[in-house]
Amino acid sequence: MSGTQGRSDEARAERRVAICLGLSIVAALGLTVVYMLGGQPQAEGGLLFLALGFLALGLILWGKELLPNAPVTASRTPHESSTGAREGVGEAFARGGDRMFRRTFLVKMAALAGGSLGLAAIFPIASLGPSPGHALKRTSWARGRRLVQLDGTPVRPSDLGVDNILTVFPEGTGDDPQTQADSQVVLINIGSARQVVRKGRATWSVDGLVAYSKICTHAGCPVGLYKADGNTRPSHELLCPCHQSTFDVLDGCRPVFGPAARSLPQLPLALSPDGYLVAQSDFTEPVGPSFWNRT
Amino acid sequence: MNGSGRDRRPEVGPTVEEDGPSRRRGGVISRAPRWVDDRLGMSKFAESALDKVFPDHWSFMFGELAFYAFLLLLGTGVYLTFFFAPSERAVVYHGTYVPLRGVQMSEAYKSVIEISFKVKAGMVMRQMHHWAALIFLGAIVVHLCRVFFTGAFRRPREINWVIGVSLLVLGIVNGFAGYSLPDDLLSGTGLRIANAIILSIPFLGPWLGSLLFGGEFPAASILSRLYIIHVLLVPAAIAALLTAHLAILWRQKHTDFPGRDKSEDTITGSRMWPTYGMKSTGLLFAVSAFTALLGGLAQINPIWLYGPYKPAAVSAGSQPDWYMGWLDGALRMFPNVEIRVFHVTISNLFFPAVVLPGITFTMLAVWPWLEARLTHDHEPHNLLDRPRDRPVRSALGSATLAFYSILLLGSATDILATTFHLSFNTIIRMLQVAIFTVPVIVFLVVRRICRDLSAGRVRPIRQPGSAVIGRDAEGRMVVEHVDEPDSLADDDNVGADPVRPNKDIRIRTGGD
């Protein structure tokens, strides 16, 4: 009786596996048709899921219901070698090694040869990148260099109304990504809002316009988020969208929240004779994230 | 008698096959192994391979999930390499995606747009690749937890533990490299932060940054370098270590949970051939299937919406993938202090982004030796611990998980703020408190729970304590004896008893 039961169970399991594999075939053929018709990502993914999924289900059912399933116990052979074998290794090593290491002079020379090759390798490795030099401490800003928009248009103070913000770059540097990366500046019109002016920076702004490095002093993301005005809330804040460092624009872009530890460097502004905004000089400190010898 | 003659006419050779009826099939099946064995002598190995016993517990298959996800990553990744161009060269797009027509972008970004919109099956392949990466690292972490909490890393398996930790590190590195390759706004932002992290290393930072990127950020060679790292160096290292991982597993055999008829000298389960092999192959297809489902229906990293990387642009809500999220969270939560000694600045980034992962992976790697030293347990183990029987280890592991989960939560502060209408300032302050308190609470609670479970004061649902059930003269089942919970379970000296008594129900029949 149990034999018949077992056989009919098996037949049922076999049927189930066959159905799964059949459905997998159908889905795979469907996938072929979808590809032939030009493809559509959702149909492709769905059919691929069905084809692979039914294949998986079929194999799992096959394994679980139709293959030998009784637990098998195997012995673990200890993987340590015998004491004799271990001693054999030591002896074999000593047989050759003793004679080799006796020549201490040669061993030292060989070590020196390896070290020398390592020394020589420093130079090819160094050619992977230029010496950092002062590149991290300088930007492309310089005395009299005009502030321009991304498309190269120079900026007049009147271009920015109160609470306007604009990302500017030093003129004449074109599309160079390295310049854009370290010389990007946010120009903000704070209007008549009262500013805490830092010592020596009284002449750094023009008509309520202030300019700060747009690179976060924490991890270098562009500090592009400006919380303007705001009536009764804390406002005039620059926020870094990466790690939420918050800088108070009215207080020299001092960090007031988040992980940034230093103020955003300020770019001293001036007006050119023909009425465009220019830089008085480069930044007076390195921009962006800290490195060990920044001061 | 020469070998080829024997191969051609097996019926006259000294090793005639017995399966007469289906000579043709039997011929092929039996001849191939013989052909191999004549040349390589692999029969003994092949037999042990076919007969290899895999233990019966589903938690032993977590590592297989990671392995199959890796195979899937290789397959989809190779397809992507046919169409991806690792080049910063500026080009203008004129393809089918209208909102980018006429926009200047790097060749790399353009090639990923083409993979997404033009290459047949490209979109699904790309998304499967990305989803498989998330699943790969998730499976590694789940596998690592299983190994940790059951003490499977103990002697003689320390080497494989270290290899596993290395695989985790390599997986994270390669995930980040892959995330950076499309040169979209998100990947550029990630590279910018990575550059800042390298710069933060005292004394070496500026040099290392220049050597890796090929100059000051964003430097023109980073994509081609990341590409070779992503498709050759790291995958080769992963493949090599994975091979070693499996070979060592093969040599040492699986661990096994304690139980009836279990001992340190035996292993019980299903044979590789055919049962386990069939089921495991099924699992390979299951991993592929669910990855395909996500790859086709759930959009991941829609770089055409993010736009090409421009150094002055950034998006609100920029995050790394989850396996880097704990580092991003640590960056957000670290206080804004910067150390300056004489003229040397130690960047604020150095601690959360360099020291923290350094400590994390070092501690993980040396844990087997650390624990052995603390518990004085230097014995080899093939039988696993039940987590509850090692309250301190389980509590430490849970507290560590809590610690990194809070860091991971930290990388979502802005998303949490907008989704739940909270202030990210409040969220960060709360997490800064939680990072110190929650792991301690978790430690105490888990240790308590483990001790109670182990001591039998709380009955787990499916794990009855230790009892002997017999039959009385009338054949009724009676409990003859209940083992008192042993005092060791309540003892911090978790290693004092390396081989624990098996807790289970022993059924005796008859009137003995």
Added chain:
Amino acid sequence: MRGAAAGLLLVAVALAVGFGSSFRATAAPAQTADPAALAGGRALFVTGCSTCHGGDGRGIAKRGPSLLDSGAAGADFYLRTGRMPLANPDQQPLRGPAAYNGREIGELVAYVASLGQGPPIPTVGPGNLSAGNSEFQLNCGACHSVVGAGGALSYGDVVPSLQRATRTDVLEAVRVGPGNMPRFSAEVLTPQQLADVATYVQYLHHPEDRGGFGLGHLGPIPEGFVGLVLGLGALLLCVRLVGTRA
């Protein structure tokens, strides 16, 4: 119910206005509005707005700002998107159902516009999608996110999602800078660039989601959640199925 219907109608009108016109979008209810509308607007203003903005629209300290320079654009934006009137002046004004009907808004806008020299409701031509994409990425993405999903500001303030921002909303908001949003003058963002940006924002309402469900376009956080909970979760269930004896 009526509010919702009115809102729908407004949106429909705004859409029609936004898309239907090619070179002149909305007729600015400028200073030359008819006296009846001005009188109606003034009456509405006194009852609905003067508590915070003052009877003359000059603002009241700690309550509401002066509206002298807010212009038709500002009034239209705040009223049509339901950001004003605000129950509590400490709240951040957020999008909601409009409190006034179309005629009332027109009158209020005319009245506020008559108070000073604020910007009229901007009118721009058709925009270019890919140019708008680039401008949006550079100027708007940092706060609104590059997919227009919005974001977080400090202390609980939010950057609104642009999912429901009509073309006119975008034009007005860019010039007015409502709430914490900075302004963009015509020199910084030319009328053509503004038109491009507005066009791209409309595209972002239903962006190309070739990959499937967009997951809210919120990036790696929901992706990680889906990958671990759904993807890995399903696979752990599979393992459970495979790894246990029948």
